[in-house]
Amino acid sequence: MKRGIHFLLLLISFTVFAQQATVDTAQIVIPGRQNTIEAQSKPYVIMISTDGFRYDYAKKYNAENLLKFSNNGIQAKAMIPSYPSITFPNHWSLITGLYPAHHGLIDNFFYDYKRNETYAMSNKKNAEDGSWYGGTPLWGLAEKQGLVSASLMWVGSASDAGGIRPSYYYPYHEKFTPSEKVEKVVNWLKLSQDKRPHFISLYFPEVDGSGHHYGPDTKETENAVHLIDHAIGDLVQKVNDLGLKNVNFIFVSDHGMIKVDGGAPLEIPAVLFDKSRFDFYNSQTLLRIYVKNPAEIKSVYKELKAHKTEDYEVYLDKKLPRYLHFATRDDQYHRIGQILLIPKAPKIFLEKGKKTSVGKHGYNPKVVPEMKATFYAWGPEFKNNLVVDEFANINVYPVVAEILGLKIDQPIDGKLKVLKEILKEEK
Template sequence: MTSKLLCAAFILAALTLSITFSLQPDQQKVLLVSFDGFRWDYLYRVPTPHFHYVMKYGVHVKQVTNIFITKTYPNHYTLVTGLFAENHGIVANDMFDPILNKSFSLDTMNIYDSEFWEEATPIWITNQKAGHTSGAAMWPGTDVKIHESFPTHYMLYNESVSFEERVAKIIEWFTSKEPINLGLLYWEDPDDMGHHLGPDSPLMGPVISDIDNKLGYLIQMLKKANLWNTLNLIITSDHGMTQCSEERVIELDQYLDKEHYLLIDQSPVAAILPKEGKFDEVYEALAHAHPNMTVYKKEEIPERWHYKYNTRVQPIIAVADEGWYILQNKSEGLMLGNHGYDNALAEMHPIFLAHGPAFRKNFTKAAMNATDLYPLLCHLLGIPALPHNGSLSSVQDLLRPTAPRTVTHTQSPPPHHDTYCPVKYQQVFT
């Protein structure tokens, strides 16, 4: 072979090798952000320039159907497992497991019992088993030891820690010597203020504007860290919010002796555990008690809710119509905004926006299911998805056309786990 032919052969081989590597994208990085209780139409309630900036240069899904019940813990676990509540086991914010003979409640903070979480495997564990590292800033469940694992880096939950401090830790983890490829970031509002004010209150305008400013801060910090154009940012929520009032209250004490049952979970889906021998009495007393409350025996719960095939779903559930409250009596008090209602209701639907190298630009999609996020995340991260209730094909059109990706399995030592106990620091952005 002549020197010219040999040189040409080397050049051709180099080009072929270059093309081959270019078809295998660099390790995708994903940051998943949840603004708790951000209803889909808050985007249009007041000017939200930072949300619309993401929509213009990324993708937006108009209708996201979350799972029943439309509460925080069930839906946040769905987002990271792709499972309905009856399959992942976090069926409510307050639960009782008759097999474990244990309770789970936000009020008593016994949510750290691993046994409640281990009917599913969240994505950070799958990501770490594939040899990668994860970081979580307050995402529900990430400070719980699940299947003997925590995220590689995580923050112990503390609602007093500022959004800016949470962002700082996420940025630190993405830019460290051993960077994470998966980050999860959670913020409590506008849910907290939506409960307090009610979503129809004009005072919600400044709350929504504040969330938009927080998103702007996140974008600014990602750009400063040279992550904005290399990281796939997904912005979503767990549920929406609807307006309630003192005129729309159903008091169980008017129909039922409180000594005959335990109220496991409250409004708007009252989970009722009758005392021994009192099932029929309790059911008959409630079945037609109020026109704005539908009462189901467990086996009669509608299939479309995917909610009855789990031992933590109580023998009787009472579901309030939208905007109605179920209380034992009015002395318990109520919130002006609430969620948890039928997931078919528009007011319960959250948001979905995304931006990054994997996503199309200025693209709007009509609808998706919250369960579809999990297979999308696994696809972006190049990790195998565990069995789930979602569909990657349903959200494939959000992505830019690329060469087929091959999921690779790598062996590496298990990553070191650390716990970050946050402290206050001076905010650098307002």
């Protein structure tokens, strides 16, 4: 296993951002921030996301530390990602308690027709511009109420989304190893009581990278799971050694992973390449269509539906199943489009000449179980030895707010009652 971990550390990461030759790895500290006297006595929450950590990976690959900690705390049978089950929308749903159509990050890449601008997750300017992001992230909620926060690479944490950044954060890069990230979290918790963050969000991309490049059922992905499991074990031990009271850990992922049929992809209907009539946005597991002349929407929909194959479905956006919260009635930022082509797993849409990865995500998690994510939690605020049923990821937000004694100051989609049973006692 060690040989596999050492090999994995040498790999170029294949996930969310394209890396530049030189990257600024310096921490950014917002001056003048400190915990209120009341905040200094509050619990700590370390919220860890491992991108692409499918709901069954811990047992499938015997992640010893995660299984041990969650067996003594809380295990969810699975956590249901928001639709579409991709990285940016779901990390922002976890940290705001809102569905993607309500917070605005409806895809990793999209066009905003009101702004006349494109958002791309690989664009540093976009990623650090809080005007693209709706909702109040947990670090912003904490900071506004006098509780210091910190973030290591979480989606949106280098932006001023919600009006305020974490006290301590790093612009996104993939230069730090998992063990280096552990040390940075521990160093934050060594700060003086007035400066020490009580909410920390931490992000690991390695499992997602291996799942994309090699597939979910490979030795490389197993090695990536063990790499992160080792880092979690190291983090918990080093935090325990600090002797702090009431430190709580929440381990989540944004989505799962499935091996796709890249050898026989679906063809995008030829009519859509008429740029005078359409824009389309293809994440391969979801194809969104914007019809430039609204009068054509119904006729185009009927044409696409008449010529579709059995390998995908065609939806008017307003007719998408209500439980996905991704229809016209939900689209608060008007970014989704009016017609959706949804392939049936493991099929994907792929333009001619384009490449795909071995593993992908983005499908409806209610239909494709491989999309389901992970939720584990342990610490003094959580009950012991409790297994809970599947739940939507928007419900993590109010649990963290409850533990930290934060007042939620705007409407969210998540409900505390969904997960209240995992907490030991009422606040």
